[in-house]
Amino acid sequence: MSVADSAHQPNPLPASGERAQSRHARASSHRRIHPFDDESWLGRILLAPAVIYIVALVGFPFFLAIFYSVSDATVGSTTLHFVGLRNYERILHDPTFWRSLRNAIVFTVVSQAFVVVLGKILAMALYADFPGKWAVRFLILLPWVAPISLGSIGWLWIFDPVYSVINWSGRALHLFGPGFWPIWLGQPDLAMASIVMVDVWRLLPLATVIILAGMSSIPQDIHDAAAVDGAGFWRHLFRINLPLIMPIMLVALLFGIVFTFTDLIVVYVLTRGGPFDSTQVIASYAYFTGVQGGDLATGAAISLFLFPVLVVAAIVFLTIAKRSEVT
Amino acid sequence: MATVETRALTKHFDSGNAVDGIDLAVREGEFLVLVGPSGCGKTTLLRMLAGLETPSSGDVLIGGRVVTWLPPRKRDIAMVFQSYALYPHLSVYGNIAFPLQSAGVPRKEVAGKVRNAAAMFGIDRLLSRKPRQLSGGERQRVALARAVVRAPVVFLLDEPLSNLDAKLRTSARDELQQFQRRLGTTTVYVTHDQVEAMGLGDRIAVLDHGRIHQLGAPRDVYHDPADTFVATFIGSPPMNLLEENDVLSGVRPEQLLPPAAFDQGDATVPFPFTVNRIEYLGADRLVYGTLEAPHPPTKVISRLPSTIALPIETGRRYDFAVRERDLKFFDRETGRRMARGT
Amino acid sequence: MSSPPFSAIRSLKRTGHVLLLAAFVAFLAFPFYWMAITTFKSTKDLIDTTHNPFLLGAPPTLDNLRVLFFQTDFGRWILNTVEVGVLVTLITLVLAVPAGYALARLSGRWGHRLGIAIFLTYLIPPTILFIPFSRIVADLGLQDSLWSLVLVYPSFTVPFCTWLMMGFFKSIPRDIEEAAMIDGLSRFRAFIKVVVPVSSAGMLTVVIFTLTLVMQEFVYALTFITTSAHYTVSVGVPTFLVRGDVYFWGSLMGACLIVSIPVAIVYNLFVDRFVAGFTVGAVK
Numbered sequence: 001m002s003v004a005d006s007a008h009q010p011n012p013l014p015a016s017g018e019r020a021q022s023r024h025a026r027a028s029s030h031r032r033i034h035p036f037d038d039e040s041w042l043g044r045i046l047l048a049p050a051v052i053y054i055v056a057l058v059g060f061p062f063f064l065a066i067f068y069s070v071s072d073a074t075v076g077s078t079t080l081h082f083v084g085l086r087n088y089e090r091i092l093h094d095p096t097f098w099r100s101l102r103n104a105i106v107f108t109v110v111s112q113a114f115v116v117v118l119g120k121i122l123a124m125a126l127y128a129d130f131p132g133k134w135a136v137r138f139l140i141l142l143p144w145v146a147p148i149s150l151g152s153i154g155w156l157w158i159f160d161p162v163y164s165v166i167n168w169s170g171r172a173l174h175l176f177g178p179g180f181w182p183i184w185l186g187q188p189d190l191a192m193a194s195i196v197m198v199d200v201w202r203l204l205p206l207a208t209v210i211i212l213a214g215m216s217s218i219p220q221d222i223h224d225a226a227a228v229d230g231a232g233f234w235r236h237l238f239r240i241n242l243p244l245i246m247p248i249m250l251v252a253l254l255f256g257i258v259f260t261f262t263d264l265i266v267v268y269v270l271t272r273g274g275p276f277d278s279t280q281v282i283a284s285y286a287y288f289t290g291v292q293g294g295d296l297a298t299g300a301a302i303s304l305f306l307f308p309v310l311v312v313a314a315i316v317f318l319t320i321a322k323r324s325e326v327t
Numbered sequence: 328m329a330t331v332e333t334r335a336l337t338k339h340f341d342s343g344n345a346v347d348g349i350d351l352a353v354r355e356g357e358f359l360v361l362v363g364p365s366g367c368g369k370t371t372l373l374r375m376l377a378g379l380e381t382p383s384s385g386d387v388l389i390g391g392r393v394v395t396w397l398p399p400r401k402r403d404i405a406m407v408f409q410s411y412a413l414y415p416h417l418s419v420y421g422n423i424a425f426p427l428q429s430a431g432v433p434r435k436e437v438a439g440k441v442r443n444a445a446a447m448f449g450i451d452r453l454l455s456r457k458p459r460q461l462s463g464g465e466r467q468r469v470a471l472a473r474a475v476v477r478a479p480v481v482f483l484l485d486e487p488l489s490n491l492d493a494k495l496r497t498s499a500r501d502e503l504q505q506f507q508r509r510l511g512t513t514t515v516y517v518t519h520d521q522v523e524a525m526g527l528g529d530r531i532a533v534l535d536h537g538r539i540h541q542l543g544a545p546r547d548v549y550h551d552p553a554d555t556f557v558a559t560f561i562g563s564p565p566m567n568l569l570e571e572n573d574v575l576s577g578v579r580p581e582q583l584l585p586p587a588a589f590d591q592g593d594a595t596v597p598f599p600f601t602v603n604r605i606e607y608l609g610a611d612r613l614v615y616g617t618l619e620a621p622h623p624p625t626k627v628i629s630r631l632p633s634t635i636a637l638p639i640e641t642g643r644r645y646d647f648a649v650r651e652r653d654l655k656f657f658d659r660e661t662g663r664r665m666a667r668g669t
Numbered sequence: 670m671s672s673p674p675f676s677a678i679r680s681l682k683r684t685g686h687v688l689l690l691a692a693f694v695a696f697l698a699f700p701f702y703w704m705a706i707t708t709f710k711s712t713k714d715l716i717d718t719t720h721n722p723f724l725l726g727a728p729p730t731l732d733n734l735r736v737l738f739f740q741t742d743f744g745r746w747i748l749n750t751v752e753v754g755v756l757v758t759l760i761t762l763v764l765a766v767p768a769g770y771a772l773a774r775l776s777g778r779w780g781h782r783l784g785i786a787i788f789l790t791y792l793i794p795p796t797i798l799f800i801p802f803s804r805i806v807a808d809l810g811l812q813d814s815l816w817s818l819v820l821v822y823p824s825f826t827v828p829f830c831t832w833l834m835m836g837f838f839k840s841i842p843r844d845i846e847e848a849a850m851i852d853g854l855s856r857f858r859a860f861i862k863v864v865v866p867v868s869s870a871g872m873l874t875v876v877i878f879t880l881t882l883v884m885q886e887f888v889y890a891l892t893f894i895t896t897s898a899h900y901t902v903s904v905g906v907p908t909f910l911v912r913g914d915v916y917f918w919g920s921l922m923g924a925c926l927i928v929s930i931p932v933a934i935v936y937n938l939f940v941d942r943f944v945a946g947f948t949v950g951a952v953k
Contacts, residue, residue, distance in 0.1 A: 042857055043771045047783070050768035050827055057824035058790045064801035073804070122693050125686060136690060138937050139698040145936040146701070146929035147885040147903045153911065153925055154700035157707065157918055163715070165703065165722050172721075205697065209940060224379050225412035229473070230400035230429035239425075243416045262794040265887045269907050283796035283888075290800045291892050300800045310792040318785070381673075396673050 069301035075294040087301040096277050096285065097302060103192065104281040108260040111199035115256050116249060118200070119207035120242075126208065127215055144205035152269035155198050159184035159270070188278035191271050195279055198266050203259060207252040214248030215241070247320050254317050262306050282306055330355045330513040331376060331481055336385035338371050338537075345371045347537035348385070353481075353515060358507050360528035361517045364560070368537040369517045370485060376515060377406050377483050390480050400429070405474035406483040409490060411466045413458040419445070419469050420454040426477045444476040447506070464495050471503075475510070482507070482514040488523065500526055521561050525549070533557045552577075555662035558655065564613060567627045568657075574665070575657040580613070580630035582653040585637050586646065595648040600627055602641050614639055701929065708733055708923035715919060733919030742897045743924055746905040753815055753901060754883040757822045761879045764827050766872060769834025770860060774843075784835060787828045795825065795888040803892045817893040818886075818901070826882050830875045837871030838864070877939050881932055902928050 069088070072081050091097045126137070143151055158165055161183050170176035184194045218241075226240050242249075264283035267273055273280040273288060280288075282305055290299015331353040338346040346368045353359045361369040374380040376387055378399035386395045394402045405426070413422050423441045432440070445451040448468040458466055467487060474482055488496050488503070504527055507514050518524055524531045525545045532542045533556070541553040552558035552566075558577050559565040566577045578598075589595055600616035603626075614629040629647060631637070639645065656665045706722075707715065709729035720726035737743050772784045802821060811817035841864065849859040865872075883901075890904040897909055906924045910917065 043774075046767035046771035050764040050787075050831055051783070053764055053823060053827060054787065054790055057821060058793055058798065061798045061801040061805065062793050064805070065797055068801060068804075075803070075807075118693075121689070125689050125693070136694060137940075138933065139694050141937060141940060142701050142929070142933050143697050145881070145933040146925075147887075147932065149885075149887050149903050149907045150925035150929055151700065153907055153921060154704050156911065157922065158700060158703060160918075163718070163722070163918075168718070168722055201697065201700075213941075219410065219412070221408050221410050221412035222414065224377075224399075225406070225408060225414070226425075227379065228377055228399045228404065228406045229426040230477075231425075232400070232429070235429055240414065258792070258794070262796045264796050268887075268891075269911075286796065286800065287888075287892075291803055296800055296804060303797045303800055306794065306797055310794070314789055314792050 065300045065304060068297050069304055071297050073296040073300075075291070075296055083297075087298050091298065091301055096280060099277065100280040100282050100285040100302070101305065103279060104261055104283075106192070107196055107199055107263075107281065108257055111196045111203065111260055112253055112256045114196075114200045115203050115207045116253050118204055119211050119252065120249070122204070122208045123211040123215060126212060140208065141205045143201050144203070148202060148265045149269055151202065152198060152266050155194070155201070156185075156270055159194055161186060185271050186275055188275060191275060191279045195266055195270060198270065199260050199263070202266070203256045207256060210252040210255075211245060211249055214245040217248075218244050250320050251317070254313050258310060258313055261309055330390060331515060332388040333372075333376070334386045334388070336372070336375060336387065337383050338368075338375060338380060339383040344537045346375065346382075349537070349539055351532065351539065351542070353513055354530075355513055356511045358504070358514045358516065358527060358529045360524040360531040361515065361534055362521055362524035362528075362531055362560075363519065363534035365519055367534040369519075369534050371537075372534070373483055373485055373515060373517045376481070377404060378402055403480045404483055405477060405479040405481075407467075407470045407474050407485065407487045409486040411458075411470040411487070411490075413466055413469055413473075415458055418455050418457055419450065419461070422458070422469055423454075423473045423476050426473060430477065440476050441472075444472040447475065448472050463491055464499065467491065467499065471506070475506075478512075480513065482512055484514065484516045486518050489518070489520070496523075503527065522563065525561065533560060535560075551664075552655065553664055555657045558657070558664075564628045564630065566655075567625070569618070569622060569625045569627075570659065571623055573659060575659050575662070577655040577657060578649045578653060580628045581632070582649055583627060583629040583647050584631065584649075585635065586648045587637075588635055589648065589650060594651040596651055596654065597646060597648050598622065598627070599644060599646045600629075601644045602639060605639055605641060609633070612639065616645075619644060701926070704922040704926045704929075707919055708926055710919055712919065734923050736917075737920040737923050741910065741920070742900065742905065743902075743910075745898055746900050746902040747928075749815055749899060750884060750901040750903070753818050753822070754880045756819045757826060757883050758876050758879045760819070760823045761826045761830050762872060762875060764823065765830035765875060766834050766865070767860075768827075768831045770838050770864065772831065772835040773838035774846075784832070788832055790828045791825070795886075798824075799888050799892045802889065806893050812893065813895045813899055815894075815899055815901075818883075818890060821889050821893075822883055822886065825886075826879045829882075830879060833875060833878070834868075834871055837868055837874075841867060874939050877935055881936055884928070884932055 070082060070084060072083050122140070126133070126140075157163075164184060166184070167176065167181055170180075182190055185191050222240065222244070223236075226236050231240065262283055263281065264287055267279055267281050267284045268287070271279045273284045277285075282302060286299045286303035289302060290296050293299070331351075333349050333351045336346055336349045336351075337344060349368075349372060351372075361372060363369050371380060375382050376389075378387075378394070378397060378401075382395065386393055388394065389402050389404065399406075414425065417425065420441055423444055424437050427437045427440060441454070442451060445454060448471055450465060450468050450472060453461065453465060453469075458469070461469065467490075470487065488499050491499055500523060516527060525548075528545060530542060530544055531548055533540045533548060535556050541548055541557045543551075548557060548561055552561065555568060555575060555577070559568065562579060564580050566579050567583065569576045569578075583598055586595060599619040599622075601619060602614055602616045604615040606613040606615070610633055612631045612633070614631060616627055616629070618625050618627055631639070657663060658665050706725065709731070710725060711727045711730040711732065714720055714725065714727040717726065768787075772781075772787075806812055806817045806821075809817075811820065845863055845867065846856070846859045849863045850856060854862060885903060886901075887903050890901050891908070894900055894904065897905065900909065902924075906921065906928075910921050910924060
């Protein structure tokens, strides 16, 4: 059987007198195959370390988290007892938990709505070539590429109660009256708005770049055809452009939702969940309860409430990936 | 009256002039083919007619009015792209209806026009399908239906047959020509395939390096080429060119024959050659050989129709000839056609 | 020749375009400008509210940076981060490159499904796993040690890098390996001797992304590390340096700037690959 016969499934060369690995032969004639040639065997060998690592370091702790959530584990305890759904009951009666859940949802929905719309606008502005585009792209990507905690600290300084540059500018431009001096991170509503703003700031670059990639994948011919067919700017945008990049905008949205919903860092750095737990989100509340507070069991239970949203996101993502064959 | 006209149309890129001062007048109802090798500027020219490229200088006129700076949608044209450029997210109906909707045609009228256009190309059963569910030939018809539905003044076609299988191409060519004759709409058609050009065009324009070398009916372009480029581009296998006596002589392969094939009265010039290779193509034989004295040793091709049964063997010398009046002469420096004889 | 339409409309469009871009750039890049200015501002300039904060009211100073490097553990943190980064990168390369190859070449249907499954592990984020991990790490005796990070970080670098390498290997034509196999190499040796050298660009991408992921990671480092000397930069700066003390903002901003800008420069060179990796599932 010559190698030239098969274009995409090259047959391994038969080795001379090596021991057979007959289990994984694809065709019945391939009985004596050297391990380094046996494709399915080699595939599993190459894949195994990564898979084992991931199962061990993702799968195992995940199930441990579930186990903790129905136990009385604490940071210091040496014994573990099964307590049924008691932790969950307690959480569901905890107003701070409901506040965290509400905040996580609100922050995510509001910030991602802004991100998708602004991202599309910015992507359209960046679509054409112009001098200095590389520099503009560099500046626009900064919020995404810089470490999140450090970028957030920058905003911490911008929101400073005494030295906030926003307030200074507002005063200087006479937009803020004499009595008007917002404490951005000190008042619950303002703190929530500030967190949303930083979430938008952080994710806008990623969404823009993803949408740009989607826009570039539309063949130029389609735009030409629409121009010849008589479509003006708005018709082109809503009937041709947006429908064709919808799958990729959904991908950007999905990633944004996952990142924002599970986020701990922005809240931790800006407010530590305050003032008075009014800006807690699920991830941060789980941290303060489980790690700082030592109550691993409750912390685990809280953090597991992230999972349902993620599962929904996974299902939506897979559906898009399957349905996206438009060409 | 000219429906489509260009005046000194030029398009300049960094690498040079893609289109170099072209004056073209397309007659009403005519099927004009722009043909040339890749990079000759034919597609750029077509795109300037469409308004998808802005010219560096010169003007485009459609229906008598100057449209040089108008966007495509104001020019009353329709275009079929090489890739068909069907909107992937719309059904066949949606694709065909799109130009009508963009023009603001009322919804009741749209349905009727779409069905008529679809019926014209035999795709009315496919109206609810999406482009990805169609074969190449079906997609091409949708593209044509979309072009036809608005009854424009001009059709612009950019190599619409090159993505089809060879077999499909000939039948598609036939249908295309018939539908154009029926509609009578002026059509400008771009292709790199000279057989297609000869078969379809009322007139063909042979382009190279941004200039039109010759514009004329297929018969004129074939039998009276304006220069060596046209002579060798049109016709397959290409015309044999010989350099002798400070002049380029040209003779087409089907004109290089055994003397017995000619009438007694025709004056002929002997062209003996030794055969290197023979290709048997069924309807013809292509004989590849090298000329013998008194001609310089040039490689030539002779095309023998199957009606000439003379047995030919490689390695042997044959005394073929050419009718004197079939010889064409070209200037050695410029390549332009000259009157006969030195 | 006829003349082009009223060019005022075109310049109006262009101005609008520029203004729009300027607005976005201002919003996105301003915090970094702010970091830069604050870093070099002397303290008395900083706390004087009559000065225009957008400018330097007094001559620029390097004092803040001096304090940062000599009076805090910042230098130590950078070293820690680099150590962890290098080790995690090595582990990731060893795990992800073969796995990516296996998924690209040697798999059937189950391989494709496994690929998606690997990607889906991102749906179990660190903010769920950090709780059980805090206990696991303590039980392993790795509490407050950088080794805990070296152990755990590959759990989020390997899936994405496997996905990246899979895409990369898929784009290499099979012909090269087939030619090598005809010439006498086994598939595995063809992989080592032919495919790996050709895909060095892909592996460089993996290296860069792993390093940036390590540099950005916060949740695990916050959970596992407790003493200042063992912090990484991403955690050390917010936990240790943020004291609300006005005299310290200059150094703090300097810390943020020094880490952000090099990461940004390197990341920018690879952003297209990154996006391709992200979207390979949806935009085929």
